[in-house]
Amino acid sequence: MKTQEIRELTLNYIKASHPSIYFYAPEEGKVMRMIDDIADELGIEYVYTYDLGNGLKIRKGEDKKVKDYSISEISSALSHLRGLKEKALVIFLGAASIFNENPDSKASKRVLKNIINEIKEEGLPLMLLFVSTALSIPEDIERETIVMDIPYPSRDEIQGAIQDFVKEHGIQIKEELKTSLLNSLTGLSDSEIDNMLHICLASDNKLNEKSINIIISQKEQIIRKGGFLEFISIKDENNKAGALKKLQDWLADKSKIFKDIGRAKEENVDMPKGVFLFGIPGCGKSLSAKITAGLFDIPLLRLDIGKIMGMYQGQSEENLRQAIKLAESISPSILWIDEIEKALSGATSGGGHEGSETSVRIFGYLLTWMQEKKEPVFVFATANNIQNIPPEFMRKGRFDEIFFIDFPERDSLKEIFDIHLNKRRKELSSQSIDKVVQQIPEQKKYTGADVEAIVVEAIQKAFINKSQVTENELIEVLKNFKPFSETHEKSLKGYYDLVKEHGITIVK
Ligand SMILES: Nc1ncnc2c1ncn2[C@@H]1O[C@H](COP(=O)(O)OP(=O)(O)OP(=O)(O)O)[C@@H](O)[C@H]1O
């Protein structure tokens, strides 16, 4: 919903004296301004706020009787409100923590329910407005509460904010800078956007290319502070994968849609939903996610699903909901759910049964969202093991494609050696690398990560011996190297059984 529509709807609910509205918003400020504005428009004379830091305060109008109710006195504060005779709005700031962390929380939830009943049945002239960055409504009042999901500022709104800012400060910006500025500011709240623009202006007296870098690095930090998302914006040219041809071709194809999103929309082309990679550890699943962001030229958000499985009941879904909301706000984007099997390993503190119940809910939420999502968020899910992943997740139609990432073929090892040597600015002739690969027996399997480890060690050896790395160091390291396929021989069969069972496309 757009901000204007939300305002309209809120105004109508307040006019109709609906007892309770919950604003699920990226920041409080914008909602507060909207409520103040609506109170003025409707001529409502009393507005109160309640939060865990300040207790009950009068925001608009005069109330001599309002006391400094401490945070443990929420019930008394509510009793005071019950005595009001004039129409008043009461805003609960940080509602989720009021409900979850208040020592008086059980009793206060009951009092809230009673108040709602009195509003409905006895015409108590109050309206309860909850504002929170998290969505957590007590069951007692859920049915009577309207939820307003306030999105992050839209691209149009950000554009408006940039225009206002530029005008206000009498600065000029180049047309091409406008788009990059706009892109860099998505996923931030209104006040964060305003702060960023001020910081950029203060640092250079103008908005320029440097501003974009400042904003992106600040944004990375803001997102990381949330705890379970990492915003990866920097395209690392060093990220190259050898082998994996089938996957790379497939992704290159899909990238054409993301790179031409405007025309794709015009021609009613469905946006690619996502891809699911599962397979042998160290064969390039995570690497492929990073490469895809560069290829599609859109930001990558890495979701730490292990962390998402929070401690409190309901917390995990809340965290996931927030992650998705953010990914949508910076769309087109890639939501990379790395090591998705962690959502199944009883990762909650309770473990056992509770863990699996949370997993079911998390997967349910994810599946529904994937089915219904409208924003161009490409889901990049990766897993080592799909043994416990619910079959619905694997069903065709959720993802555009599921790939099994196998050991690279022997022919591709040369290319992978080359990539890792080049990454470290070392060059060996094609013949030298051939000689190294020839040392590997036909049936022996090496992962990309194995190859990288061999290169790293050989370069270190050469450095210690004060020489340049040659095929000799590589061959020497190779001789003593135990690849993953040997150390984990037993678990490998399981992978191939699963691939067969699910008929998954194999990528080598
Ligand atoms: N096909 C490849 N080409 C080049 N390098 C590779 C390839 N596969 C793996 N590597 C190297 O190995 C490292 C580890 O790979 P990556 O993290 O992508 O593996 P993964 O499949 O995600 O493993 P895990 O299942 O353990 O998470 C990469 O950073 C990369 O340097």
Ligand SMILES: [Mg+2]
């Ligand atoms: Mg990985």
